[in-house]
Amino acid sequence: MSDKMQRIPFEKMLTWITRELKEKESIFGVHKDKFYYNETGKSITLFNEKLSSPIGPAAGPNSQLTQNIVCAYLTGSRFIELKTVQVIDGEDITVSKPCINAQDEGYNVEWSTELKVSEAFDEYVKAWFLLHVLMKELKFAKERDFMFNMSVGYDLKGIKSSKIDTYIKGMQDASSTKIWTECQETLLSHIDMFSEFTKEDLEKISPTICSSITISTLHGCPANEIESIASYFLEEKKLNTYIKMNPTLLGEKFVKETLTAMGYDYIVLNGHHFTNDLQYSDGVAMLKRLKAVANNLNLEIGVKLTNTLPAKIINNELPGEEMYMSGRALFPLSISLASKLAKEFNGDLQISYSGGADFFNIDKILSTEISPITFATSILKPGGYERITQMAKKVEKQLNGKISGINVEILEDIVKETINDKHYRKELRLVNSRKLNSNLEFYDCAVAPCSVGCPINQQIPQYTALVGQKKYDEAFSIIAIDNALPAITSTICNHKCQTKCTRLDYDESVSIRDLKQIAVLNAQDKFIESIEPTDIRTGKKVVIIGAGPAGLSLALFLRRNGVDVTVRDKKESALGVVEHAIPEFRISSEMIKKDLEMVKKQGVKFQFCVDENINLKELKKEYDYVVLAIGAWKPGKVSLSDCDNKAINAISFLEKYKKQKGNIALGKKVCVIGGGDVAMDAARSAKRVSGVEEVSIIYRRTKKYMPADNEEIELAISEGILLKELLTPISINDGKLTCEKMILGDRDASLRRSSVGTGEITTLDADTVIIATGEKIDSNLLRQNEINLDSNEFPIVNEKLETNIENVYIIGDLKKGPSTIVNAIADAKIVTKDILAKEDLSSDFKQKGYCTDEKILYGRKGILGDLKSCEEEADRCLGCKNICELCVDVCPNRANVMINVNSDFVSNHQVIHLDGMCNECGNCGIFCPHKGNPYKDKITVFWSKEDFENSDNKGFFIENLEKGICLVRTEESDIISYTASQQSKVSKEMASLIQTCIDKYDYIL
Known part of the structure; x- marks a missing residue:
């Protein structure tokens, strides 16, 4: 297996697209239902070119190959920022693999295209032609409604090199290039493949692929170098120019404070970047000079906000020492820099915006008149390219022709709102990983992570769907199979299922516990009435x-x-x-x-x-049979000297509180020691006791590391309970709780940071101290x-x-x-x-079938947002047991493919891996719910014998398609020569996949 991507010839690309669209109603896995059509006719004008949508992929993994650009276009991208090229290219570039981790905020360790510059150029030209074809053939628009923007780096010397100069000239006029001629001739010879795209349409395709360029410079690039590059593009190349700027312009103090306030305090910055990167005052002065140059040339100069943020690699997120952060954690920084610069120029500044743009903010950003808007991390998550459709539809009505200048006031309001916007705060997704402790299988790997993540393996997709259909009796009967306490767990379960829900990688988990409660309230009483005790089946x-x-x-x-x-x-x-x-x-x-x-x-x-x-x-x-289930009732211990007998056990307190309906005496000030759910219960109960004025929770770490459910912590805070963090109690005496102040130390095995004593002492008023540090079992018994x-x-x-x-x-x-x-x-x-x-008795823990139509489930892919009613909440379920395909969604290159297999030996939906389209970025492994990596562990289709021989992947290479002769590396790692239909030589499962690929998917071989 090689991490080098193979480029698909243009003619093969045409065959692939037309065959897949006809036979599967999709193109590179993007379903026809997610194709974007501008229904209002509204548009926006940028550099005198009309765009039917001002959004698209940022220069990166989703704009590096022809198929990537096609997928982005199909779903609504009309501004395509092509992946950066530089003088060092191809095999001379060293990129550590895996190179992408988009689990929450995104990280990467790759920069420019991994192709040679000439190869990248060919990919972009092929995409240019294909988008024109698809525009006509799929009736997206009558005239071109999209544009490409090239991105180059990293210094003036490299940019002026023959290699990059040839690239730029070709992008400005590709008519004399070999790939342009190849694409023209191929389309002309296959013109009968199309019903809408004509020879006249082919002749009208402009050879000017780009009239604009984005400068991508490395961190530490001097201001005069950046200005020289921009001047060169304006004055000599006559290109509308964007300068990519770094969030380091905001200063280390601002960046650190913002990340900490948003909950990303674990991100460790490299301070030298803030010293060596372009400084804010220099950047402003540079832009003012460049604007004057651009105005004289009737061109535009602007900024691309922002570059990624350098961070240290401390938890093996990716190989190496430094990675680049993007995604939702970058949004508060990028939007702050946009606001600061817009204000500096009184709104008269072209801004191409990236930096955490997604479904939840794209309309807000566009409302400021900032345009275009690009994104990377969002579409590297489940839903993938199909997320773009929803974004394009969301902003369509906002399009109003020409950009007239940035509304500074609206932009400032967005900055103020962002600090409290849950979509960009870390606590929205505190789960480190949704991965299950299960191996990724070669076949039939689809799984419902919620069910597997639930300790009792409840049949969650089944009952969720039934609740959504208001079939409460059926839903409850499924819940009751595995759950003996449905009412209790619908109210106070810690819902581990929701920490595995795929929707965590969209927005928020499906409210599974709430859906269960709806079934309980509507059906449990009736269910109980119908119960007839089972006859005794054994004498034991x-x-x-x-x-x-x-x-x-x-x-x-x-x-x-x-x-x-x-x-x-x-x-x-x-x-x-x-x-x-x-x-x-x-x-x-x-x-x-x-x-x-x-x-x-x-x-x-x-x-x-x-x-x-x-x-x-x-x-x-x-x-x-004897079963001991007496629980843990012995009070837990805490090293607390109690001279006044004012410390009470939390469970004892809660029992007394409940039995006496809160009629107890605690004094005015109560301190609760502990950070778990029992501590929250004790604190909230104490707050309700007559005479209590103040309740504080004392915890040795910070709120972020409290073991209590985040929902319970927030409820406690909302009721006025104080969190006293980084304190370890020492003694209580004469109404005073003495504590040592702590600081956070290194992370332990649980990835929680330890608490380290400082030796500094503080005292708190405490009429009563409630100890909630965990109960013990009775070992003596x-x-x-x-x-x-x-x-x-x-x-x-x-x-x-x-x-x-x-x-x-x-x-x-x-x-x-x-x-x-x-x-x-x-x-x-x-x-x-x-x-x-x-006792040789059968059990009634039976699995029920799933009852949601596949077309409905596919329709939910890529759709983000909060739904309100319980029935709509059920509609957020993605039905992962039936349709997973996360590795298909998140692969920017489309190297993971779902095929429909008609076989008695495997289920209909199977995922295979196309070795030739993979660069081992590793993104599929991040989101696969199993242990393992689809690009290594799924059955792999090889495009050459050499690649087959250089890989350890289980899979096959077709040596003779007509005769069905292939080389196979079996599940046991044996290499054999195999002819399709000789099932005795390979497993029945492998034989099914090979035969299906030959019969139905030969265009991917």
């Missing part, structure tokens, strides 16, 4: 000690599968912490009652107020019953959660300390399956 009996979430879930699962179950608990009622400690404002007693009634209706037997002393030997005389413990005093269990004592299991918080409700239910599923297997 099970006792569960502990009636919390884990115990009740196991009881329900076992009983509905025909097992006699008894639940014992020391308290007077069931559901443990949920019932006795979690406050009513978090979950109502009515919701708790729904789940308890569902368990009771199944025929589970209960024994309450039972002696809490457990004797396993006695229990095993009466029961065949386990030891007394001869259950083996590990070095941390936790019980040793196998993968079935069985202890060293046969048929004795441990589930829930007793297993490893405080965990989540859904993890408790997951434990219950594991033990249920094991006990049923031992």
Whole structure:
């Protein structure tokens, strides 16, 4: 496998496009439904050329090859900023691979095109012709409504070299070039392929591909060098010119403070760039001089805002020492620089805007009269090129002809709004990675990450779709298969499913928990009424000690599968912490009652107020299986000297608060120590107690590193609770809580930064201190019953959660300390399956089919935005189990392709990798939900024997298409010669893919 992209010949490109459009109604994977048509007839004029949309790809991975430019155009790009060329090109360029990481804010370590300059020129000319053909053939416009802008770098000497000079001249007039003649002759000889594009249209194609240019200079380029390059382009080349400027113009202090305020404090800057790059005052003076030159020549001079921001590589995001940041974290910087410069020139400044432009801000940017607008990071994310369609439609009505100058006031307002705009703040997407702990399979790799990420593997796409269709009874029946506590988990589940949702890479996760609650409220009561206890199917009996979430879930699962179950608990009622400690404002007693009634209706037997002393030997005389689910109730420890007995345990406090309906005395000022969900519950409860004036949460790190759900933290803050960060409590005495001030240290294994003491002491007023630092399990009880413990005093269990004592299991918080409700239910599923297997009984954990039409799912690709009603929220689900294809979306070169396979051995949708179109940028691996990289791990189609032999990828090279003869590297890495239909020599799956490619997709071979 080579990281060198192979260029597709123009004639083959024509065949590919026409065949795919006819047979699949797509072009390079872009679906016909996402083709952009300007329906208003509005346009914008730039450099005396009319554009039906002022947007397009920034110079970068999405504008480097012909197919990339075609995909951008199809979806609404009418301003194409071609990838930068420079005198050092081709094999002389060293680009570390992978070179792109667009997981959240984007990073890259590549600059100009990896092709030779002459090859890049050929790609751009081919694209120029194809866009004219597609414009006519697809009836996008009657006359050219798009333009190309070339980008060159990096110094005047290189730009004046013969290589770059030839390139620029060719872009200004390509009529005498070899590739121009080839494209003309190829189209002429294939003119009968088209129904709308004619010979006359071919003759009208202008050889002037670019009338404008963008200067891309390296960081540290002197002001006089930049000015010399711009003057050269204006005076000698007569080109409208943009100068790409760096966010370093804002100064290191401003950049650092802005990134920190937006939550990107982990980005480590290289300070020397701020010293060595163009300085703001020099840049302004330079622009004023250049504007005078341009005016005399009747040309335009402007700025491209902005370049990427250099940052240090500290977490192996990419290879090397320095990378370049882009995307949503760059937006507040780029828009600030745009505002600053626009104000400097009273709005009389041409700005080509990039730097975090996306669906959520593109209309705002255009409202200032800034145009054109380009983007890179956004379209490197799921949805890919098809995101452009939505952007183009969004801004179409704003087009008003000629650019008349920037509205400085509107631009200033955007800058002010951005600091609080959730779309650009880090907390919108705190998840480091959506990856699952699963291997990427050669075939059938589509997966619903939400379901796999859910500890109980709920069938989320299925019930989400049904809720959207208002089929609540059906939705709830699917929820109840895997979830014994649907009402509780629809209210207070920590929704791990949502941290895996593909929509996190669009905007925000689908509100899965809320959709579940809609089903619960509309269908659970009816479901409970219909329950008839299952007949007992075995003579064996099970006792569960502990009636919390884990115990009740196991009881329900076992009983509905025909097992006699008894639940014992020391308290007077069931559901443990949920019932006795979690406050009513978090979950109502009515919701708790729904789940308890569902368990009771199944025929589970209960024994309450039972002696809490457990004797396993006695229990095993009466029961065949014993399950310990008593939770973790022992108070956690904190190194706090308490001279006044003013410190109370959080769980004890919450129990008392709930039992006495908040009628307790805490004093005026309360401090809660801890940063988890229990701490938030305690703080919010304390705030509601009469007489309490101030509640503070004391945490040794910062808010960003609190383990509590972000939603719970924000609720606490909204209720007036104070966060006292970077403090470690030492003692409480005489109404004063003494703390040591901390600072953040290095990151630990969890990627959280450690807290380091400073030795500086501070005191806080505290009438009551509530300690919420985690509860402990009762190890002594386990030891007394001869259950083996590990070095941390936790019980040793196998993968079935069985202890060293046969048929004795441990589930829930007793297993490893405080965990989540859904993890408790997951434990219950594991033990249920094991006990049923031992009794030779089948389980009812059945998978249901998916019920959303594929055309609807494809229609959702690339669509961002917030939907309001619950039914619309369901429509945000992308149905990843049926259609994933994220690696297809995010590949700028279209090197990953979905093919439809008609076979009994694999599902219809299969993704294959085209080696010749890949430069190993690595972007597909970032977004694939599995461990692995599609460009390495999917079945690969090779375009040459040499590439096949130089690769380790599993896949094939067609040596003789007509006879179906190929070389195959099998799944076991054996290399064999194979003729299609000889299934005994390769796997049935591989044979299916090879045959499909030969029969239906020969144009990609």
